[in-house]
Amino acid sequence: MFLNQRVFSQVRSLTFNFIKLLIGSQFPTVKEINCNQLTQLLSDSAKPRPLLLDARSQAEYAVSHIETAVRIDPLTEDLTAVATALKDRPIVVYCAVGYRSAKLAQKLDKAGIKCIYNLSGGIFQWANEDRPIFQNGHPTKVVHPYNAIWGKLLKTTYHAQEY
Incomplete structure (x- = not known):
């Protein structure tokens, strides 16, 4: 059983790396930030706290999200609220694995909003690294798996058991 778990973990890691390469090739202008870098940015009180935008569905966000993240519809056309709320504050966008958030980050960049990063691996990577996730302001240990x-x-x- 342990061998199967180890092999599956390696397959998951290779698949994630492949997906990250595909996302990077499809959105070459989108800057990425990894989980370690985001953790450092969130804990550095000398720098402006980044705005975290969760680009998943309402159902996914309701199960859990990164603390202080605000949900944004990745298909939104009106980015005025985001643009006016920010000055020199960095924005980190994430979704399940990084595709929807990369698409939104590209849209934000084209709208003239700068200092945007896509969280590489999304909330799946964040959770897989045992980083804190929240539901209604309280720590949780479950994430909406998007689909099977x-x-x-x-x-x-x-x-999460039900999705």
Whole structure:
């Protein structure tokens, strides 16, 4: 059993790396930030706290999100609220694995909003690294797996039971 878990973990890691390459090739102008870099940015009181935008569905966001994240519809056309709320504050956008958020980051960049980063690996990577996730202001250990196929990239211990 341990060997199967180890092999599955390696397959998950390779699949994630492949997806990240695909996202990077499809959105070459989008800057990425990894989980370690975001953790450092969130804990550095000398720098402006980044605005975290969760580009997942309302159902996904309701299960859990990164603390202080604000949900934004990734299909939104009106980016005025985001543009007016920000000055020199960095924006970190994330979704389940990084595709929807990369698309939104590209849209924000084209709208003239700067200092935007896409969280590489999304909330799945964040949770898989055992980083804190929240629901209604309280710590939780579950994430919406998006669907049965994409959910395989999320460690099963983090799967929300109903989705």
